[in-house]
Amino acid sequence: MVKKYLSSYWIRSAFYTVLQRFSITLFGLINFIVLIRSLSKAQMGSWALFLVVTSIFEITKSGLLKNAHIRYVSSSTDKEDKAAIASSSLLINASISAIFITLILVFSDHVSVWLHTGQELATMLKWFIPGLIAMVFYSHLEAIQQSHLDFKGVFAGGFVRQVLFFLMIAGHMVLHKPYSVRLLALYQSIAIIIGTIIIYLYSRPYILHRFNPSKRWTKQIFNYGGYIFSSGIISNLVTNLDQVMTARFMPDASSVAYYNAASRINQLIDIPSFAAAEVIFPKVSMASTAEGPEKVRYLFERMVAVLLCFTAPTALLIILFPNLVIQIIAGSKYAAAAPILRLYMVTGILRPMQHQAANLLNSIGKSGLCFYLNTGSLLVNLLLNYIFFSYIGFYGAALGTLATFILGAFVWYKVMNREIGMKLSTIGTYMIVQYKTIFTNVLGLISQKKAS
Template structure:
C-alpha cells in the first residue's frame, strides 16, 4: 500500500500538473503552436520512456534479486554507462536529424529548435533516470514521487511567472523551462537516493552485455510501444497538419487521467511479478495479473462512461470551446481506454517473467498493425481517422494479448469479471457502512 501510494502520487502529479499546464497553454498558444508542443513532448517522451524500458527494468530486476552488495554496485554502474551512451546518441541525432524530423511532421523548424534548446534537459535526465532506477531497485518509491512532483511544480511556476510578468512567451522558452524543472527534480531525487549510493563506479563488461541482452528487447519493445501509443498524433501531423495534433493532444491529455492507476500499477507490479515468477510460480503471477487488471478496470469504467456521455463539457473545462472538435476523438479514446489495462499490464508482465523477446515481437506486430489501420482510417475518414484507427487497433490488440496471456499464465476473463464485481461489491458495502454510521450519529 505504501508503494502504491507514492507511485500513484507520482503519476497523479504528472497528470494533474500536466493537465493544469495544458489548460494554461491551450489558452495562450495557437492551435499550431500547441500541435508543435505536443510533437515535442511526443519525441522526448518516446526517447525517455524507451531508454527507461531498457535500463530501469533490467536494473530493478537484477538488483532486487541479488543479495551481494558488490554485484548491486556493478549492475548500477553498468546501467549508468549505457544510459550515458544512449543519451549522447540521442543528442547527436538532434544535432544532425532534428531538422529533417521537424520538416517531415509539418512543424517547419520550430520542433527542431525546441529539441536543441532541450539538450540540457537530456543531460539532466541521465542522472534523473539513473537515480529513479536505484530507488525502485530497493522498492523505495518515495524519492521518485518527490522528484517528479518537484519537476511538475517548478515547470508550472515558471509558466505562471512568465505570464505574470508578461515576458516573451515562446516554444523555445517552454523547452528551456522543461530543462530547468528536470534539474530541480534531479536534485530532489538525489537527496532521497543518496542513502543507497556508495559513489563507487565499477562497470563490468559482463553486466553491460547482460543488461543489453535482457533490456535490449525491452528497449526495442519500449520504442515500438511508445510510438504505437503516439501514432495517432504523429500520423495526424504527417498526413493532415501540425495544428490537427492540438485536437488529438487535447483528447490525449484528458484520456491520460484514466492511465494514472495503470502506469502506477506497472511500476509496482514489475518487481512483484519478478519475485513471484522466481519464487512462487505461475499461479501467483496469474493471480497478480488478473487482480491488477480488474482493479484498474474498476476505476476506468465509471470515468470513461462519464466522459463518453459529456465530452463537450469536459473539453470546454479543460481546453476551452475552441477545441470542441476533439469531442468525438475523446469519446473514441475513452472506449479504447477500456482495453488498455489488460494490454499494458500484459506487456509489463512478460518483461517481468523474463520473456522480453516475446513482448518485443508482439509490440512490433502491434505497431505494424497500428500503422496500417491508422493509415487506412486517415485515408477514408480524414480528420477523425487516427482516433477511429486507434480504437480498432486497441480491440484487435486486446484479442491477441488474451491468447498470449492464456497460453503463458492461464489467464481467464471470468476472473477479471469476478474480481471487478467483487471490488464494486466491497466498495458498495463500505459506503453503506459509512452512511449508516453517519445516520446513527
C-alpha cells in the same frame, strides 16, 4: 495510524506511485489548460510533437534500463554485484542519451520541416539538451530507489519537477508575458535538473558511490533489456502514432493540437495503470522465480480487476459527455476533438489489461514475446491509420487507433490465457468482489456519520 498502514509494501508503494502518477497527470493537465489557451494552434501542435519525441525517448530508455536494474538489484544480495549493475546501467544510460543528442543536432531540422512545424520543433529539441543530460541521472536514481522498494524519492523528485514547470509558465500568465516554445523547452530542462537534485537527496542511503561497470553486467542488461528497449520504442510509437501521422498527412500543424487535446484527457485513464505497473513489477519478478505461475496469475488478474473498477466507469462517463469535457479542459475552439476523445475512451477501457500484460511478460523474462506483439500492433496501426486517412481524412488516426486496440485486446487475451492461464471470468469475479468491498466501506462510513 498512517505509519501502520504505510508499513505494508503494497500500501506504501501504491500510495507513493499513485501520488506520483496523479501529480504528473494533474500538473500536466493544468499546464495543458494554461498553454492551450495561450499558444496558437500551430504552436500547440509543435509543443505536442516535442512532448511526443521527448517522452518516447525518456520512457523507452527507462524501459531498457529501469526494469533490468530493478530485476537484478532486487534479486542480488552481493554489494559488489549491486554496484556493478548500477554502474553498467549508468554507462548504458549515458551512451544512449549521447546518441540521441547527436541525432537531434544532426537531423532535428529536417524532421521539423517534414512534420510541417517549420523550425519550432528543432529549436525546442536543441534547447532541451540540458534536460536530456540531467535525465541520465534522474532516471538512474529513480531505478536505484525502486530497486530497493522505496518510492518516496521518486514521488518527491517528480512532484518538484512538475510544480517548478507549472510555476514558470504561470509566471508568464501572471506577468502577461508572451510564451515562447523555446523558453518552454528550457523551463522543462530547469525543472528536471532541480528534480534530479531532490531525488538524489532521497537516494543517498542506497548509492554505493562506486563506478565499476563490467562487461558481464553490461551484456546481461542488454540481453534482458534489449527486447524491452525495442518493445518500448514500438509501444510508445503506437501510443503517439496518431499525432505523428496527423502532422505528416495534414499540412496544417494545428491539426495535431486537436489530437493532443484528446490524448491529454485520455491519459487520465492511465494513471492507475502505470502506477500499478511500477508497484507490481518488482513483486512479479520475485514471484516468477520464488512462488511460481499460480502466484503470477493471481497478481495479474487481481491488479487488472482493481484497475478496471476505476477506469471503466471514468471512461464510460467521458464517452457520454465528450463535448462537455473538451469544453472544460481545452475550450470551445477545440470542439472538433470531442469525437476523437469519445473513440479514445473506448481504448481506455481496453488498455489496463494490455499495459499489465506487457509489464508482466517483461517481468517474467518473456520480453521477446512482448516485442513481437508490440511490433504487430505498430504495423497494423500504421496500415489502418493510412487506410482511414486516405478515405476519411482528419478523423482517420482516431478510427485506426480504435480498430488496432480492439484487435490487440483479442490477441493479448489469447496470449495471456496461453502463458499464465488468465481468464476473463476470474477478472470479472474479482471486480464484483472489489465493488462489493467499496460499497460496504461506503455504507460503513455513512452509518458512522449518522451515528455521530
